[in-house]
Amino acid sequence: MCLAVPGRVIDIGEKDGTRMATVDFGGVVKEVCLEYLPDLQVGEYAIVHVGFALQRLDEESAKQTLELFAELGMLQEEFGDPWEQAAQAGGAPWPFTDDSDDSDDSDDVAQEATRQ
Amino acid sequence: MKYIDEFQDPDLARRLLDDIHSTVTRPWALMEVCGGQTHTIIRHGIDQLLPDLVELIHGPGCPVCVTPLEVIDKALEIASRPDVIFCSFGDMLRVPGTGRDLFQVRSEGGDVRVVYSPLDALKIAQQNPRNEVVFFGIGFETTAPPNAMTVYQAKKLGIRNFSLLVSHVRVPPAIEAIMQSPSCRVQAFLAAGHVCSVMGTGEYPELAARHRVPIVVTGFEPLDILEGVRRAVHQLERGEHTVDNAYARAVRPEGNPAALAMLGDVFEVTDRAWRGIGVIPDSGWRLSARYRDFDAEHRFSVTGINTREPAECRSGEVLQGLLKPHECEAFGTTCTPRNPLGATMVSSEGACAAYYLYRRLEITPTRTARTAAPAPTARTAERTATADAPLEASPVA
Numbered sequence: 001m002c003l004a005v006p007g008r009v010i011d012i013g014e015k016d017g018t019r020m021a022t023v024d025f026g027g028v029v030k031e032v033c034l035e036y037l038p039d040l041q042v043g044e045y046a047i048v049h050v051g052f053a054l055q056r057l058d059e060e061s062a063k064q065t066l067e068l069f070a071e072l073g074m075l076q077e078e079f080g081d082p083w084e085q086a087a088q089a090g091g092a093p094w095p096f097t098d099d100s101d102d103s104d105d106s107d108d109v110a111q112e113a114t115r116q
Numbered sequence: 117m118k119y120i121d122e123f124q125d126p127d128l129a130r131r132l133l134d135d136i137h138s139t140v141t142r143p144w145a146l147m148e149v150c151g152g153q154t155h156t157i158i159r160h161g162i163d164q165l166l167p168d169l170v171e172l173i174h175g176p177g178c179p180v181c182v183t184p185l186e187v188i189d190k191a192l193e194i195a196s197r198p199d200v201i202f203c204s205f206g207d208m209l210r211v212p213g214t215g216r217d218l219f220q221v222r223s224e225g226g227d228v229r230v231v232y233s234p235l236d237a238l239k240i241a242q243q244n245p246r247n248e249v250v251f252f253g254i255g256f257e258t259t260a261p262p263n264a265m266t267v268y269q270a271k272k273l274g275i276r277n278f279s280l281l282v283s284h285v286r287v288p289p290a291i292e293a294i295m296q297s298p299s300c301r302v303q304a305f306l307a308a309g310h311v312c313s314v315m316g317t318g319e320y321p322e323l324a325a326r327h328r329v330p331i332v333v334t335g336f337e338p339l340d341i342l343e344g345v346r347r348a349v350h351q352l353e354r355g356e357h358t359v360d361n362a363y364a365r366a367v368r369p370e371g372n373p374a375a376l377a378m379l380g381d382v383f384e385v386t387d388r389a390w391r392g393i394g395v396i397p398d399s400g401w402r403l404s405a406r407y408r409d410f411d412a413e414h415r416f417s418v419t420g421i422n423t424r425e426p427a428e429c430r431s432g433e434v435l436q437g438l439l440k441p442h443e444c445e446a447f448g449t450t451c452t453p454r455n456p457l458g459a460t461m462v463s464s465e466g467a468c469a470a471y472y473l474y475r476r477l478e479i480t481p482t483r484t485a486r487t488a489a490p491a492p493t494a495r496t497a498e499r500t501a502t503a504d505a506p507l508e509a510s511p512v513a
């Protein structure tokens with residue numbers, strides 16, 4: 001959870017008066033809040049933690065870190081389906097796989113993440 | 117050096133290691149504060165590549181591990197209420213409370229949802245105005261600013277059905293508590309890089325000077341750890357004790373000023389209990405008076421919580437660097453990731469899980485020496501002494 005993943009800003013916009021960006025984490029795309037790095041620009045890299053850009057990062061270090069995280073399976077850990085991971089860790093099948101009627105946001109988030 | 121080819125830049129790794137090997141003349145004990153660093157160390161066998169004279173001690177820096185049992189039990193109780201949508205980061209799902217975890221609460225019908233960002237929880241609150249949406253706000257200085265911003269947004273947008281169950285912790289008071297322990301063996305710290313991305317390095321010079329302990333701000337990639345160890349060892353050998361930033365690509369001395377300003381607005385410093393360790397003064401944050409309406413503990417009177425830590429779990433000692441995970445009697449037998457007794461076995465950043473996952477099962481010869489007299493810090497003495505008795509709710513503010 002404390003992992004902060006470098007990502008590249010691909011688009012910047014505003015939502016509810018908040019500066020938000022679309023950020024690419026080596027293939028996984030997510031919405032990220034830019035309020036803590038308001039002058040971050042499209043094309044730049046930042047380390048992102050739980051949906052917030054926290055510090056700028058140069059392109060080379062960002063790419064190296066992303067490569068390493070991908071190799072070690074840490075991107076999957078960060079963006080994969082957390083219920084599945086928890087079930088696996090517990091050695092039990094997750095009983096709610098048939099969740100089609102449950103269209104809540106968290107599941108969207110998880111699905112979005114696995115659609116890399 | 118059997119693991120070294122797995123490093124991203126094996127040549128650089130070799131050079132750093134050679135430098136460390138040729139510098140060390142005496143035994144040194146270094147504590148890596150962050151659980152992410154612990155996992156890198158164990159995963160890449162960094163501790164085994166270092167000279168025998170350099171020992172790495174694992175620190176308390178795993179937010180999931182240090183969240184007090186009492187707070188987990190409060191989360192479980194709130195999440196079980198029929199009108200509540202309980203949102204959490206994924207790694208809290210299997211942290212054992214007294215008798216069950218959030219995973220079980222959902223299988224019993226509770227509406228528990230996993231979010232990637234606290235802002236996702238706020239969105240759920242907007243979309244479900246008839247439900248109370250509670251977000252489990254745990255974490256260190258890296259996670260606190262996002263949660264602070266979310267509460268600020270909730271207030272700004274007038275979202276009344278959102279609240280935060282807060283259990284935020286701060287690193288410098290934990291370092292202070294570790295240094296004050298009579299059994300402390302730590303001679304240098306590898307500070308948690310991402311915490312410093314937010315907080316900067318301003319809190320550390322005074323700590324380093326007072327305890328005469330080098331503090332090296334370190335990232336969590338294999339080469340970052342080696343460089344952090346290298347710089348710490350150089351300081352130790354020279355008898356220096358300053359703050360050194362070995363993670364300059366992500367840490368500015370001033371930290372992130374916007375995040376610091378938001379933290380100061382939404383939160384205020386408070387004493388906090390750390391799971392397995394006890395109360396550390398000024399080591400946490402709670403919502404400041406202006407945001408008290410958004411405090412889930414105030415909104416839901418969660419009372420009658422009777423917390424019970426499994427007596428055989430020694431995670432408190434693991435978290436303070438007094439015991440290596442495999443030195444715990446329960447390690448790998450009654451305590452495994454499938455059936456964890458303590459949070460350090462369940463969290464992806466926990467030291468027990470790291471040892472289990474990477475098969476560090478050997479018992480070190482120093483076991484008896486190190487575990488004979490686990491002298492806890494003054495404020496935890498009482499807690500350890502009564503480890504067999506059910507613990508009454510500890511004073512989490």
Ligand code: SF4
Pocket residue numbers: 428429430431432434441444445446447448451452456457458459460461468
């Ligand atoms: S191995 Fe299990 S019981 Fe022992 S300290 Fe770690 S979490 Fe606790």
